[in-house]
Amino acid sequence: MTLMQKFLGAAAGIALTAGAAVADPAMIFDLGGKFDKSFNESAFNGATRWAEETGGTFFEIEMQSEAQREQALRRFAEAGANPIVMTGFAFAGALSEVAPDYPDTKFAIIDMVVDQPNVRSVVFNEHEGSYLVGIMAAQASKTGTVSFIGGMDIPLIRKFACGYVQGAKAVNPDIKVIQNMTGTTPAAWNDPVKGSELTKAQIAQGSDVVFAAAGSTGLGVLQTAADENILSIGVDSNQNYIHPGKVLTSMMKRVDNAVYQAMMDGPDMETGFNVMGISNDGIGYAMDENNAALVSADMQAMVDAASAKIASGELVVHDYMSSDSCPVE
Amino acid sequence: MDKMPAWADAVLVPLISLILAGVLSALVILAIGESPVEAVNYMVKGAFGSTNGWGYTLYYATNFMFTGLAVAVAFHARMFNIGGEGQAMLGGLGVALVCLYIPWPHWSLALIGSITGAAIFGALWAAIPAYLQARRGSHIVITTIMFNFIAFSVLNYVLVNVLKPAGAMDPATAKFPEATHLPTLHDMLAPLGIAFSKSSPANVTLFVALAACVGVYYLIWRTKLGYEIRAYGFSESGAVYAGISPFKIIMVVMLLSGALAGGMAVNNVMGEAERLVMNSVEGAGFIGIAVALMGRSHPFGVFLAAILFGFLYQGGAEMAFWTKIPRELVVVIQALVILFTGALDNMVRMPLEKMFLAMRKKGDA
Numbered sequence: 027m028t029l030m031q032k033f034l035g036a037a038a039g040i041a042l043t044a045g046a047a048v049a050d051p052a053m054i055f056d057l058g059g060k061f062d063k064s065f066n067e068s069a070f071n072g073a074t075r076w077a078e079e080t081g082g083t084f085f086e087i088e089m090q091s092e093a094q095r096e097q098a099l100r101r102f103a104e105a106g107a108n109p110i111v112m113t114g115f116a117f118a119g120a121l122s123e124v125a126p127d128y129p130d131t132k133f134a135i136i137d138m139v140v141d142q143p144n145v146r147s148v149v150f151n152e153h154e155g156s157y158l159v160g161i162m163a164a165q166a167s168k169t170g171t172v173s174f175i176g177g178m179d180i181p182l183i184r185k186f187a188c189g190y191v192q193g194a195k196a197v198n199p200d201i202k203v204i205q206n207m208t209g210t211t212p213a214a215w216n217d218p219v220k221g222s223e224l225t226k227a228q229i230a231q232g233s234d235v236v237f238a239a240a241g242s243t244g245l246g247v248l249q250t251a252a253d254e255n256i257l258s259i260g261v262d263s264n265q266n267y268i269h270p271g272k273v274l275t276s277m278m279k280r281v282d283n284a285v286y287q288a289m290m291d292g293p294d295m296e297t298g299f300n301v302m303g304i305s306n307d308g309i310g311y312a313m314d315e316n317n318a319a320l321v322s323a324d325m326q327a328m329v330d331a332a333s334a335k336i337a338s339g340e341l342v343v344h345d346y347m348s349s350d351s352c353p354v355e
Numbered sequence: 356m357d358k359m360p361a362w363a364d365a366v367l368v369p370l371i372s373l374i375l376a377g378v379l380s381a382l383v384i385l386a387i388g389e390s391p392v393e394a395v396n397y398m399v400k401g402a403f404g405s406t407n408g409w410g411y412t413l414y415y416a417t418n419f420m421f422t423g424l425a426v427a428v429a430f431h432a433r434m435f436n437i438g439g440e441g442q443a444m445l446g447g448l449g450v451a452l453v454c455l456y457i458p459w460p461h462w463s464l465a466l467i468g469s470i471t472g473a474a475i476f477g478a479l480w481a482a483i484p485a486y487l488q489a490r491r492g493s494h495i496v497i498t499t500i501m502f503n504f505i506a507f508s509v510l511n512y513v514l515v516n517v518l519k520p521a522g523a524m525d526p527a528t529a530k531f532p533e534a535t536h537l538p539t540l541h542d543m544l545a546p547l548g549i550a551f552s553k554s555s556p557a558n559v560t561l562f563v564a565l566a567a568c569v570g571v572y573y574l575i576w577r578t579k580l581g582y583e584i585r586a587y588g589f590s591e592s593g594a595v596y597a598g599i600s601p602f603k604i605i606m607v608v609m610l611l612s613g614a615l616a617g618g619m620a621v622n623n624v625m626g627e628a629e630r631l632v633m634n635s636v637e638g639a640g641f642i643g644i645a646v647a648l649m650g651r652s653h654p655f656g657v658f659l660a661a662i663l664f665g666f667l668y669q670g671g672a673e674m675a676f677w678t679k680i681p682r683e684l685v686v687v688i689q690a691l692v693i694l695f696t697g698a699l700d701n702m703v704r705m706p707l708e709k710m711f712l713a714m715r716k717k718g719d720a
Contacts, residue, residue, distance in 0.1 A: 057634075085676070085677075087675055087676055087682075088675070088681075088682050090637075090671075090672065090675075090682055090685075091637045091668075092627075092628060092632060092634070092635065092637070093411070093414065093415075093556055093623070093627050093628075094672055096554060096556075097411060097554070097555075097672065098676070100407075100554050101673075101676055102676075115524050115525070116525060119530075124554075180524045181524065182524060210515045210516075210526075211511050211515055211526060211633075212525075212526070212633065
């Protein structure tokens with residue numbers, strides 16, 4: 027028994043020395059690391075914004091191994107962190123096992139649904155944002171052909187592609203949309219050279235606006251589009267600045283807003299299914315001085331109209347993942 | 356004899372190397388403005404201060420025991436197997452196939468089945484470089500490291516095209532059936548009245564690893580085959596003169612090495628994840644090289660070095676949890692330990708040897 031007491035004492039000691047500022051939130055980044063210029067970094071920015079505005083502090087950890095997922099969740103929960111926010115669908119398995127053990131702790135998972143009473147599942151309506159940039163692509167195109175480059179061929183990326191095609195066809199029913207996926211493995215998220223080759227192939231087939239939803243691979247797409255003097259569309263965060271005057275817009279997925287909101291809500295965070303779409307600023311398209319000259323008043327009006335219609339529910343964009351198929355090609 | 360006593364060689368040299376690595380790490384932590392004392396405190400408490408910490412430390416140590424033994428066995432025949440990473444990946448595939456496609460009635464049978472599967476897949480993966488070395492003289496270092504990349508591509512292909520459940524996002528197999536889930540240390544110690552953390556991943560595979568340590572010891576030092584392996588390692592021409600077939604030794608030793616590296620998959624794929632993911636090995640194959648070097652290719656040394664690296668992994672994670680020390684620095688500390696114990700071995704050994712000789716001369720005079 028004394029041994030057990032020693033263990034408990036040690037555990038309590040760790041909790042104390044850790045400051046155990048009860049109800050500090052925690053942020054867990056996936057294996058990509060927090061400075062990935064994309065998804066995780068956006069989450070980090072949201073957490074940092076919360077810390078700056080409230081003067082609070084948050085625990086954070088970057089995953090080093092698969093075995094650490096459950097460990098990180100439990101350690102933070104035991105230290106009293108609340109809420110605990112994590113990025114990426116890979117946490118789903120660990121979270122559904124851990125969440126029932128800590129009913130008083132709130133968890134938020136981004137990009138995945140975990141059905142537990144103390145979990146907020148944040149998912150994004152990527153198809154809505156893709157629809158908007160599809161409208162802009164079709165209007166900006168002079169050749170009547172636009173294109174899409176996805177990263178890894180998973181349902182989530184097909185959801186992007188499907189929304190994009192729907193948007194483009196809404197402007198011009200005869201428009202041709204070329205679609206390519208970079209690969210079928212996680213390496214496809216980080217292959218700018220292949221992204222560049224695919225872009226060149228699409229240009230050869232007449233495309234003059236290309237939308238990249240492919241992580242770091244997209245940087246190669248944007249570069250080649252700028253070199254070859256066609257327009258490109260960025261993804262996730264605002265990428266307009268990368269090639270000013272060459273990037274038509276960026277489809278923004280506000281992971282930072284989702285993280286910021288979860289931390290703002292604190293331990294009283296409402297749980298359940300949380301859909302971030304156009305109506306609640308979770309999804310949007312980027313406008314700034316870098317693309318102002320590319321977007322005509324006409325284009326802007328049409329996008330804003332569509333945006334308002336989607337927000338009000340008047341216009342429903344088909345979600346690929348709801349049926350595993352897309353009505354248009 | 357101009358050698359230092361065995362205890363100094365086995366204990367003092369690694370210990371001084373470790374202390375040097377520790378001092379350098381402390382300087383690095385100081386340089387980024389954190390307290391090294393606090394960092395060490397977190398590491399030790401995190402790795403050994405609770406049964407949960409012990410569970411993770413032993414889990415990592417189990418991985419390193421397998422890969423460390425794999426390198427050690429091959430090294431006795433002067434074969435430098437740096438393909439542990441790929442062999443463990445393929446071992447994982449063996450475990451996954453055994454667990455997914457055979458309806459096991461009980462975990463104990465599934466354990467035997469998956470040990471066999473992991474060993475066969477790991478051994479087969481090592482067999483190709485071994486054959487090329489034995490028959491064609493292709494250097495084992497080059498071929499085994501290239502086979503790591505091939506293993507990655509093979510696993511990639513199989514996971515994406517064959518084993519991935521329909522509609523899943525990440526390239527991974529489905530969860531293994533309930534009957535193949537191995538008992539954790541918590542399940543095993545509970546009947547004895549010992550409360551062990553429920554959430555830590557250490558499992559029955561730890562005892563398989565310990566058995567492997569004992570088995571390797573008997574093989575190398577107590578059997579005829581072990582003698583032949585060591586004889587071949589000391590002198591190939593001498594061994595040939597004594598009638599030992601180099602082809603046989605290279606093949607046997609590499610098959611064994613691959614089987615041991617593959618055995619790691621029983622711990623991480625079957626014991627922890629309970630499914631096969633893309634990056635399941637996570638560098639343990641390479642850590643095995645450091646473990647074997649530090650353990651002087653002796654199973655007991657490998658055991659101790661594996662615990663040390665388990666401590667560095669788990670303690671490093673705890674340090675990253677509670678301090679602002681970034682995870683990259685944990686890698687720096689691990690690298691320093693490898694550098695001092697592996698690469699800079701002679702830096703400590705030579706002055707120490709001189710010191711012992713000087714002392715002995717004094718004693719004689």
